[in-house]
Amino acid sequence: MSRTLDDLAYGESAVIARLAGLDGATEKRLLDLGLIIGETVTLIQRAPLGDPVWLEVKGYQLALRREVARCILVKRKETGPA
Amino acid sequence: MKAEMALVGNPNSGKTSLFNELTGDSRSVGNWAGVTVQLEKGRFYYQDQEVELIDLPGLYSLHTPSPEQRAVGEYLEKSVPDVLINVVDSTNLERNLYLTTQLAETGLPLVVALNMEDELKKQGVRLDAGALSSLLGVPCVQISATRRTGLERLLKTALNMALHPYLGRGEQLARLYAPELRQYMEQSRAGGFRDKTGDWERRLSAERYRVIGKILPQVTQASSYGKAGGLTERLDRLLCHRLWAFPLFILAMLLMLYISFGPLGSAMMRACADFIQGLLPAAMAGWLSRAGAGPLVSGLIVDGVIRGVGAVLVFLPQLMLLFFFLALLEASGYMARAAFITDKALARLGLSGMSFIPMMLGFGCSVPAMVSCRLLENQGQRRLTMLMIPFMSCSARMPVYALIASVFFDQHKWLVISCLYLLGVLAAILTARFLGPQVLGRERSFFIMEMPPYRKPAWHAVWQSVWLRSWDFISRAGSALLIASVAVWFLSNIGSGLHLAAGPEGSVLYRLGAWIAPLFAPLGFGYWQLAVALLTGFLYKEAVVSTLSVLYSSLTAAALPELLSPAGALAFLVFVLLYTPCIATLTTVRRESGSWPLTLWMLVYQIAVAWLLSFFSYRIILMFL
Numbered sequence: 001m002s003r004t005l006d007d008l009a010y011g012e013s014a015v016i017a018r019l020a021g022l023d024g025a026t027e028k029r030l031l032d033l034g035l036i037i038g039e040t041v042t043l044i045q046r047a048p049l050g051d052p053v054w055l056e057v058k059g060y061q062l063a064l065r066r067e068v069a070r071c072i073l074v075k076r077k078e079t080g081p082a
Numbered sequence: 083m084k085a086e087m088a089l090v091g092n093p094n095s096g097k098t099s100l101f102n103e104l105t106g107d108s109r110s111v112g113n114w115a116g117v118t119v120q121l122e123k124g125r126f127y128y129q130d131q132e133v134e135l136i137d138l139p140g141l142y143s144l145h146t147p148s149p150e151q152r153a154v155g156e157y158l159e160k161s162v163p164d165v166l167i168n169v170v171d172s173t174n175l176e177r178n179l180y181l182t183t184q185l186a187e188t189g190l191p192l193v194v195a196l197n198m199e200d201e202l203k204k205q206g207v208r209l210d211a212g213a214l215s216s217l218l219g220v221p222c223v224q225i226s227a228t229r230r231t232g233l234e235r236l237l238k239t240a241l242n243m244a245l246h247p248y249l250g251r252g253e254q255l256a257r258l259y260a261p262e263l264r265q266y267m268e269q270s271r272a273g274g275f276r277d278k279t280g281d282w283e284r285r286l287s288a289e290r291y292r293v294i295g296k297i298l299p300q301v302t303q304a305s306s307y308g309k310a311g312g313l314t315e316r317l318d319r320l321l322c323h324r325l326w327a328f329p330l331f332i333l334a335m336l337l338m339l340y341i342s343f344g345p346l347g348s349a350m351m352r353a354c355a356d357f358i359q360g361l362l363p364a365a366m367a368g369w370l371s372r373a374g375a376g377p378l379v380s381g382l383i384v385d386g387v388i389r390g391v392g393a394v395l396v397f398l399p400q401l402m403l404l405f406f407f408l409a410l411l412e413a414s415g416y417m418a419r420a421a422f423i424t425d426k427a428l429a430r431l432g433l434s435g436m437s438f439i440p441m442m443l444g445f446g447c448s449v450p451a452m453v454s455c456r457l458l459e460n461q462g463q464r465r466l467t468m469l470m471i472p473f474m475s476c477s478a479r480m481p482v483y484a485l486i487a488s489v490f491f492d493q494h495k496w497l498v499i500s501c502l503y504l505l506g507v508l509a510a511i512l513t514a515r516f517l518g519p520q521v522l523g524r525e526r527s528f529f530i531m532e533m534p535p536y537r538k539p540a541w542h543a544v545w546q547s548v549w550l551r552s553w554d555f556i557s558r559a560g561s562a563l564l565i566a567s568v569a570v571w572f573l574s575n576i577g578s579g580l581h582l583a584a585g586p587e588g589s590v591l592y593r594l595g596a597w598i599a600p601l602f603a604p605l606g607f608g609y610w611q612l613a614v615a616l617l618t619g620f621l622y623k624e625a626v627v628s629t630l631s632v633l634y635s636s637l638t639a640a641a642l643p644e645l646l647s648p649a650g651a652l653a654f655l656v657f658v659l660l661y662t663p664c665i666a667t668l669t670t671v672r673r674e675s676g677s678w679p680l681t682l683w684m685l686v687y688q689i690a691v692a693w694l695l696s697f698f699s700y701r702i703i704l705m706f707l
Binding site: 024025027033034049051 | 142176328422
């Protein structure tokens with residue numbers, strides 16, 4: 001039941017739970033760009049050919065390939081009491 | 083004493099706009115001792131103080147290895163600037179401040195330029211620069227590089243910092259970090275601690291964002307922070323649409339070519355040609371004969387200089403249109419979308435969408451396109467892209483097409499030119515297909531790219547880009563092409579023994595051309611004039627046109643159409659499209675790749691490709707004619 005960023009529907013938001021199976025350099029790069037655990041990400045759209053995917057994180061937008069998106073495990077965004 | 087300032091910031095933060103705004107035309111590429119990458123620098127005066135400004139490559143992190151990071155790291159190590167100006171996109175503060183925290187951690191003299199204050203205001207966000215300054219412990223100034231606001235204050239603050247750097251920089255910020263991470267930073271700076279697993283660095287990345295998250299609410303007041311404009315979303319839904327993205331992209335490219343070389347561009351060119359090739363030589367010849375100049379001087383000036391340089395200059399209006407569209411694409415943010423939609427196709431060639439940007443720039447000029455390959459991180463990707471770029475038909479080749487196409491295919495001129503552009507792209511794709519495996523080896527491409535919101539291009543910035551590129555073209559026509567035209571005129575009019583040759587057959591150039599020409603006979607254009615034109619085209623592609631004009635004015639009988647068949651003319655165009663890049667491109671490849679074998683291989687490879695494809699197109703067209 002581990003969903004990844006690649007499984008999100010258009011416009012769906014989720015929280016990053018874990019980065020798994022990435023090489024060190026790519027992981028570091030994602031961290032620099034703000035893809036850190038606990039961060040909310042939203043899937044905006046996919047490229048016309050299905051890859052890469054387009055995300056919103058920390059108020060800006062970012063595109064990355066599906067192979068990387070599949071290494072970013074997410075959990076449902078908790079909608080606790082306001 | 084001059085003050086050295088360096089601009090550092092994320093890509094898309096408006097760093098280069100600020101650089102252009104501050105330095106104007108004074109920019110040049112400079113070398114720094116120990117710095118392998120060449121950096122752009124400019125010079126200006128502010129309050130009688132000479133300032134040298136360096137534009138460092140855009141980067142997201144000081145510590146994650148990438149070519150930009152290495153360049154910036156090297157520069158900061160070898161040549162300590164008097165002050166660093168960190169350019170920050172205010173509409174994207176959270177991510178931009180990440181680099182700011184890293185810069186503050188280094189303790190170097192730092193000023194933060196909070197750029198795009200105008201856009202932030204439009205979004206209804208209020209930013210308290212004073213509060214941010216005191217939280218970061220670094221002076222922050224709100225500016226807008228494109229609207230030219232706040233620049234005065236920024237320079238004043240930066241100069242003040244450069245002349246009176248104060249101690250204890252970054253201390254304030256460090257106090258916000260968790261104690262154990264602060265300790266780690268101190269220890270690793272002293273070199274006493276090695277982060278073997280990378281775990282500490284990972285924690286530090288998260289900690290920087292945590293600190294930023296704490297700072298932001300204290301300095302901004304917004305209802306809709308970070309919301310991209312509705313127009314961007316609507317545009318992207320269309321321009322990156324599953325079905326429409328590619329047709330729209332191709333349509334945009336064709337439109338660009340049609341406007342530049344179709345009726346509008348042609349009309350502008352004719353107006354320009356009437357003056358440069360009609361009125362000017364006639365007036366000049368009349369004036370020279372009245373002044374009593376001999377046939378040698380008059381021939382040199384009218385047939386050598388005006389005809390040669392003028393033949394190239396007439397294309398300036400069309401080139402300016404092309405430059406305008408390229409600048410528009412760059413400034414609007416569409417380049418990132420083009421990379422996004424083409425990534426998957428390029429991934430099949432072992433490349434990534436990021437290679438698309440240098441290739442697009444290649445339509446302007448190969449030299450900056452080669453330089454922009456720096457944004458590609460892997461060596462193989464960089465080299466393969468470099469091998470592909472020269473096939474993207476650069477603007478200097480355009481005058482050749484325009485001249486030949488208007489002589490032979492006037493009705494279908496822009497169609498022929500469009501086909502040439504497509505053929506170049508095809509040659510690039512085939513290059514990647516066949517050479518890719520060897521060049522890339524086991525390397526795998528990746529694609530992680532920021533998608534900036536669409537920005538309404540600031541017109542004066544677009545104009546400046548058009549102007550800088552046009553000026554480059556004009557100054558080359560005025561210097562190098564001038565010399566080449568004069569040399570061609572002399573060599574074609576002077577035989578052995580330094581006397582005026584009776585006819586072209588006696589000239590030095592004739593012998594040189596006649597010696598090479600047989601190589602081109604199978605391609606349908608084995609004539610000495612064309613061979614000589616191609617030779618001079620190795621220096622500057624525009625020189626093909628200037629050489630032809632100089633040679634054909636001294637050749638009374640043989641005009642182009644009598645010499646060449648349409649098939650031969652097309653084969654010639656194909657050859658010009660594909661053959662060896664100009665010497666400036668080759669030197670840039672050598673410098674950027676650091677590899678002589680690659681450079682020489684490129685030279686030989688392209689001549690071979692040009693000869694073969696030119697041969698086939700000649701034979702195929704002959705079959706139909």
